[in-house]
Amino acid sequence: MxxxxxxxxxxxxxxxxxxxxxxxxxxxxxxxxxxxxxxxxxxxxxxxxxxxxxxxxxxxxxxxxxxxxxxxxxxxxxxxxxxxxxxxxxxxxKDDSDNDERWKIFREQIDTLNLLDKGIVLLYLDNKSYEEIAAIVGITKTNVATKLSRIKEKIKTKIHKNL
Amino acid sequence: MELDDLKSTWQNEGNTATQNNLTTLMINNMTQEKYNSKIKKIRLPEIIGSSICVIAAGFIALNFNRLDTIVLQGIGVASIIILLIISVLSVLILQRLNLKIDLNKPYAETLKIFATQRLAFYKLQKVNIILCYLLLVTIIVLLPKLFGNKDITEYKYFWLSTFTTGYIVLFFLSKFVSKYYRKTLQQSEELLKELA
Incomplete structure (x- = not known):
C-alpha cells in the first residue's frame, strides 16, 4: 500500500x-x-x-x-x-427534523464554550480518553479532568436555567 | 440534559457524516493545490490599498513645490508619513494573516498563537483607523493646493461638506470596528489568560 x-x-x-x-x-x-x-x-x-x-x-x-x-x-x-x-x-x-432540533440544542451548548473548552468537549464526546485528549490538546491529563468537570457543571447549570 | 446526553447527538452526527462516504477520487481531488486559494484571494485588496497609499504619498512628494507655506509643507510631510505608515501597517496585517501555523502543534499552542495574532491584528486595525482620521484632515487641507493650486478658502462650502461627510463616514466606520472587535478582543484575552 x-x-x-x-x-x-x-x-x-x-x-x-x-x-x-x-x-x-x-x-x-x-x-x-x-x-x-x-x-x-x-x-x-x-x-x-x-x-x-x-x-x-x-x-x-x-x-x-x-x-x-x-x-x-x-x-x-x-x-x-x-x-x-x-x-x-x-x-x-440531514432531513430528520428531530435530529436537526437535537443538533441545534447541541450547537447552542457548544457555542457557549471558548475555543479551548470546545476542542476538549468535542474530543470527549468522540469517546477519547483523558490521555488522548491531553495529547491532542497539549495540556495535562489532570487539567483535562478539571476542565471537563467545570464544563459539565457549566452546561448543566445553563440547561437548568433555560428549563 | 447533561454533557453526556449530548454524546448521542454527536455520535448520530458522525453516523450521518460517514454516510457521505468520501470516495477515493473525492479525497484525491481534495489533496490538490487548487483548494489552497483562500490566502491568495485575501492578498489582493490589501495590496491594492497599500499601493494606493504609496501612490498618494508619491503624488504629494512630486507636487511638493506647490505647497508654498511652511504650514502646508509641514502638513505635506505629515501626510506622506501617515500614508506610508498606513501602507506598512497593511503589509504587516497581511503578513500576520499569512503567517503559517505549524499544524503538528498541540491544539492549545495553536490557540495561543491564534489569540495573540488576533489581538495584534485588531490593534493594528485600530491604529489604521486613527491614522485615517488624521489623514482626512491633512489631505483636505492639501487637496486644493495639489489640484489647481487654489486657496482652501475659495471653495470653503465644498471643503466644509467634504470634511463633514468624511468624518461622519469615519465615525460610523470606527464605531462599527470597535463594536465588532470588542467581543473578539475580550474572548482572545480570556483565552490567553486561560492558556497562560
Whole structure:
C-alpha cells in the first residue's frame, strides 16, 4: 500500500470526525464544505511532518482542530474559495427534523464554550480518553479532568436555567 | 440534559457524516493545490490599498513645490508619513494573516498563537483607523493646493461638506470596528489568560 492509499484509508476511517469538526466550527453548509476540504488538504500536505510520536489518529485529530482554528482566522475576511465539483461537496444533507432540533440544542451548548473548552468537549464526546485528549490538546491529563468537570457543571447549570 | 446526553447527538452526527462516504477520487481531488486559494484571494485588496497609499504619498512628494507655506509643507510631510505608515501597517496585517501555523502543534499552542495574532491584528486595525482620521484632515487641507493650486478658502462650502461627510463616514466606520472587535478582543484575552 503506497502513501496515498494509506492516507485515503486513514481519511475514510476518520471522515466522521472531520465532518463533525467542520459542522461545529462553521455556521453554514458552504463554510462546512470548505473546511472539510481544507482539513483533508492540510492533512495531506502535513503528512510528511507526522513524526509517529503519537498515533496517526491522534495526529489527524490535532491537525483537524488546528485547521479549524486557522479557518476561523481566514473566514473573518469572508472570502470564498474556487468552486469545486458539485459531487465533492454535495453530500447527503440531514432531513430528520428531530435530529436537526437535537443538533441545534447541541450547537447552542457548544457555542457557549471558548475555543479551548470546545476542542476538549468535542474530543470527549468522540469517546477519547483523558490521555488522548491531553495529547491532542497539549495540556495535562489532570487539567483535562478539571476542565471537563467545570464544563459539565457549566452546561448543566445553563440547561437548568433555560428549563 | 447533561454533557453526556449530548454524546448521542454527536455520535448520530458522525453516523450521518460517514454516510457521505468520501470516495477515493473525492479525497484525491481534495489533496490538490487548487483548494489552497483562500490566502491568495485575501492578498489582493490589501495590496491594492497599500499601493494606493504609496501612490498618494508619491503624488504629494512630486507636487511638493506647490505647497508654498511652511504650514502646508509641514502638513505635506505629515501626510506622506501617515500614508506610508498606513501602507506598512497593511503589509504587516497581511503578513500576520499569512503567517503559517505549524499544524503538528498541540491544539492549545495553536490557540495561543491564534489569540495573540488576533489581538495584534485588531490593534493594528485600530491604529489604521486613527491614522485615517488624521489623514482626512491633512489631505483636505492639501487637496486644493495639489489640484489647481487654489486657496482652501475659495471653495470653503465644498471643503466644509467634504470634511463633514468624511468624518461622519469615519465615525460610523470606527464605531462599527470597535463594536465588532470588542467581543473578539475580550474572548482572545480570556483565552490567553486561560492558556497562560
Amino acid at each position: 503506497d502513501k496515498k492509499e494509506r492516507f485515503i484509508a486513514a481519511i475514510k476511517e476518520n471522515e466522521g470526525f472531520i465532518y463533525k469538526i467542520a459542522a461545529v466550527y462553521t455556521n453554514n453548509t458552504e463554510d462546512k464544505n470548505d473546511l472539510v476540504q481544507e482539513i483533508i488538504y492540510q492533512l495531506w500536505k502535513s503528512l510528511d511532518s507526522f513524526n509517529q510520536q503519537s498515533s496517526l489518529n491522534t495526529w489527524m485529530y490535532r491537525v483537524a482542530l488546528n485547521v479549524a482554528i486557522f479557518q476561523l482566522k481566514v473566514s473573518k475576511k469572508s472570502i470564498s474559495i474556487i468552486p469545486i465539483d458539485e459531487q465533492i461537496t454535495n453530500y447527503q444533507e
